[in-house]
Amino acid sequence: MATVPPAESPVREVQLSALVVMRLIKHSTQVWPQPATGCLVGMDVGAQLQITNSFPFPASNPDNTTGNPNATNPADPYHQADQLALALAAPRAKSSVAYQNEMIKYLREVNVDAQGVGWYVSCSMGNFVNASFVENQAFYQRATGEQTVALVFDVGRSSQGSLNLKAYRLSPSFMAACKENKFTTESIQKSNLRYQDILIELPVAIHNSHLLTSYLHQLPTSPTSDTDLALPASLNELHRNPHLASNPLAPNLDNLDLSIDPFLEKTVDQLLDSIEAHQTEQNNAQYYQRSLAREQAKIQTWQLKRKQENALRVQQKQTPLPEDEWQKLFKLPVEPSRLEAMLVGRQVEQYARQIDGFGAVVSGKMFGVRGNLLPGEAS
Amino acid sequence: MGDSHNYLHLARPLAPAPIATSQSSVTAPVSVTLQPQALFSIIDHASRRPADQERVIGTLLGTRSEDGTEVSVTNCYAVPHTETAEQVEMDMDYQKRMLDLHLRAAPKEVLVGWYATSGELNTFSALIQNFYSQQGEGTFPHPAVHLTVSTVAGQDVEANTYISAPIGVTAERAADSCLFIPVPHEIKYDEASKSGLELIAGARDRDDRTQLMQTDLETLERAIEQVLEMLERVSNYVSDVLDEEQQSSTALGQFLLNTLALAPKVDAEDIERDFNNHIQDVLLVSYLANTIRTQIDLSNRGGDQQKQQGGGERGGERGGQRREGGGGQQQRSGQAGPGGRRGEQ
Numbered sequence A: 001m002a003t004v005p006p007a008e009s010p011v012r013e014v015q016l017s018a019l020v021v022m023r024l025i026k027h028s029t030q031v032w033p034q035p036a037t038g039c040l041v042g043m044d045v046g047a048q049l050q051i052t053n054s055f056p057f058p059a060s061n062p063d064n065t066t067g068n069p070n071a072t073n074p075a076d077p078y079h080q081a082d083q084l085a086l087a088l089a090a091p092r093a094k095s096s097v098a099y100q101n102e103m104i105k106y107l108r109e110v111n112v113d114a115q116g117v118g119w120y121v122s123c124s125m126g127n128f129v130n131a132s133f134v135e136n137q138a139f140y141q142r143a144t145g146e147q148t149v150a151l152v153f154d155v156g157r158s159s160q161g162s163l164n165l166k167a168y169r170l171s172p173s174f175m176a177a178c179k180e181n182k183f184t185t186e187s188i189q190k191s192n193l194r195y196q197d198i199l200i201e202l203p204v205a206i207h208n209s210h211l212l213t214s215y216l217h218q219l220p221t222s223p224t225s226d227t228d229l230a231l232p233a234s235l236n237e238l239h240r241n242p243h244l245a246s247n248p249l250a251p252n253l254d255n256l257d258l259s260i261d262p263f264l265e266k267t268v269d270q271l272l273d274s275i276e277a278h279q280t281e282q283n284n285a286q287y288y289q290r291s292l293a294r295e296q297a298k299i300q301t302w303q304l305k306r307k308q309e310n311a312l313r314v315q316q317k318q319t320p321l322p323e324d325e326w327q328k329l330f331k332l333p334v335e336p337s338r339l340e341a342m343l344v345g346r347q348v349e350q351y352a353r354q355i356d357g358f359g360a361v362v363s364g365k366m367f368g369v370r371g372n373l374l375p376g377e378a379s
Numbered sequence B: 001m002g003d004s005h006n007y008l009h010l011a012r013p014l015a016p017a018p019i020a021t022s023q024s025s026v027t028a029p030v031s032v033t034l035q036p037q038a039l040f041s042i043i044d045h046a047s048r049r050p051a052d053q054e055r056v057i058g059t060l061l062g063t064r065s066e067d068g069t070e071v072s073v074t075n076c077y078a079v080p081h082t083e084t085a086e087q088v089e090m091d092m093d094y095q096k097r098m099l100d101l102h103l104r105a106a107p108k109e110v111l112v113g114w115y116a117t118s119g120e121l122n123t124f125s126a127l128i129q130n131f132y133s134q135q136g137e138g139t140f141p142h143p144a145v146h147l148t149v150s151t152v153a154g155q156d157v158e159a160n161t162y163i164s165a166p167i168g169v170t171a172e173r174a175a176d177s178c179l180f181i182p183v184p185h186e187i188k189y190d191e192a193s194k195s196g197l198e199l200i201a202g203a204r205d206r207d208d209r210t211q212l213m214q215t216d217l218e219t220l221e222r223a224i225e226q227v228l229e230m231l232e233r234v235s236n237y238v239s240d241v242l243d244e245e246q247q248s249s250t251a252l253g254q255f256l257l258n259t260l261a262l263a264p265k266v267d268a269e270d271i272e273r274d275f276n277n278h279i280q281d282v283l284l285v286s287y288l289a290n291t292i293r294t295q296i297d298l299s300n301r302g303g304d305q306q307k308q309q310g311g312g313e314r315g316g317e318r319g320g321q322r323r324e325g326g327g328g329q330q331q332r333s334g335q336a337g338p339g340g341r342r343g344e345q
Helices: A018-031 A077-092 A094-109 A131-143 A172-180 A185-191 A210-218 A235-240 A261-315 A339-373 B036-047 B092-105 B123-132 B171-176 B191-202 B216-242 B250-261 B268-311 B317-344
Strands: A013-017 A037-045 A048-056 A116-123 A149-154 A165-170 A199-202 A204-207 B031-034 B057-064 B070-079 B081-083 B088-090 B110-116 B145-150 B158-165 B179-183 B185-187 B210-212
Touching: A013 A018, A013 A149, A018 A037, A018 A048, A018 A116, A018 A149, A018 A204, A018 B036, A018 B191, A037 A077, A037 A094, A048 A116, A048 A149, A077 A094, A077 A116, A077 A131, A094 B092, A116 A131, A131 A149, A131 A165, A131 A172, A131 A339, A165 A172, A165 A204, A172 A185, A210 B036, A261 A339, A261 B268, A339 B216, A339 B268, B031 B036, B031 B145, B031 B158, B036 B057, B036 B070, B036 B145, B036 B191, B057 B092, B070 B092, B070 B110, B070 B145, B088 B123, B110 B123, B123 B145, B123 B158, B123 B179, B158 B185, B191 B210, B216 B250
Parallel strands: A013 A048, A013 A204, A116 A149, B031 B070, B031 B185, B110 B145
Antiparallel strands: A037 A048, A037 A116, A149 A165, A165 A199, A204 B210, B057 B070, B057 B110, B081 B088, B145 B158, B158 B179
């Protein structure tokens, strides 16, 4: 996975305003576990893409179409699958484009940077690489030029304590393949496209305005460091002290949590799903190969027969029959698209890296705990 | 009315203006919670205001509890308006359309009030307040919440919330005056926003006001550093008390003792065993995941190459077999996956 985009890529880094981060978190956690999708606005300054505002797409809201979530049974798997597909397809839906244009038109009136610079989607434990994602981004990169990114916000991983927000673009080689809409073995071989090359990850930075910075400085972060803090009279007072209980930006120690199993389990589950998808793709490919071989064998026997027949006809001084008639008689099967297989590969890579990351973090923590509980060995 | 410092602390009645109608249904006090994204949006708007305008205004969206006494502001949007010494003009059409757009995306967030980016309350505030709390398009029968966020350079950013009441307003001036009653507000954020806020706050001490996204390990490192710092502070305090340099406190001592008692008492062997089991599980899963990745990579690539051969003249038997071989291995590692997971549990 290339973190440094190639030279021809017009955008090299992504800068988010704090507002976008908060809006994304809010929208994503609200519609969880459905994926949330929305539009990003901002502007591109040279190689830097500044994203300054965002708004959700109406179609990604679970109870928007029905008006009432109880009208159709939300537990119904078909309903859920419908909603899922709807939410994922939202960024390239016609209604969303109209909505986006209208919204941007109004935002322009109040001096917001009015340039659509991409879209965002929320996911859980990195399960975002699918055909829908790629199609959305391809749609955006085709429609509004190269300066668009897809922001992926991982709700599952962010609940572990550290924010997980990534920006992706489709690589130029993949876009070229996408334009032709050809993902056969030959074309992939020719363009030397590998699944590692589908997405380009861009570094993401968060940028605050001056006003926000001054506001943040007003908020207390840690208990005041002055030593003349009155000593509590009792244990209860310590528990009830509002200065200790509510600290807006107190250090977040969630990521010291040792329990990694639920995350690991979920990722492994998703990994198994991916393997199944891969199996299906492979079966498709095998089926194609078998039918191709069968057809080719048929053609060969036919050609052989025609040759013999022609030899006979030449002996009998008759005009030989044309030898390329097989093209009309036999039809070679169409090769299935290899796109899905590539995406599965990319997705599995994502999971593997994620598990690696978990492993790295948790083993560090665990050695720490062991050193703490077994002081004899640590010293 | 312009004075924002001498409040008349009245919590009732909260009948919305205009006062001509006497159906004051809501009499309970109102408390307002602000969510950071709304506040950030207001601050963003304040920094984008036209150069010649003192303040800018916008609409607050959010949810209201059933009895209307608790208002949670979750979102907002800017509304263009012009203000001169004599008159104020607000783009009502814009406000209506924007509200419509927002309702389409988030039907649960309704109109709850409006904000202005200056701490001042004046006649125009009253006019706008009456517009927002009117019947029909306004928040009637609930009172509209007015949030002021002072954004004067060099001073603290100060947020205040008000609702309006008809007390002290004469009937003939009801349209352009109202009494603002300050109501308590607090800024609240949920668990999910915590990590985001932490990162945003991380950028505040930097000169370029920019913070790069951090990896899990970096966040872990920082958290551990913070814990170490806290431990240091506590141990300093304890040794100071021991040296009788600082006043001792029974409550603090008790608290520390309670905290220390939380450390589990377990056998060294048990720890060793559990530790080894767990770490092996984690490593195994990590290893298997990478094996699967390699397998899929191989099988995709192997498939490609064979198919190129097969795409030629002789659709190869050999290719087919090798592909099957790849699939078989693939399945085996797939089965090992759940096994590893079971071991994990």
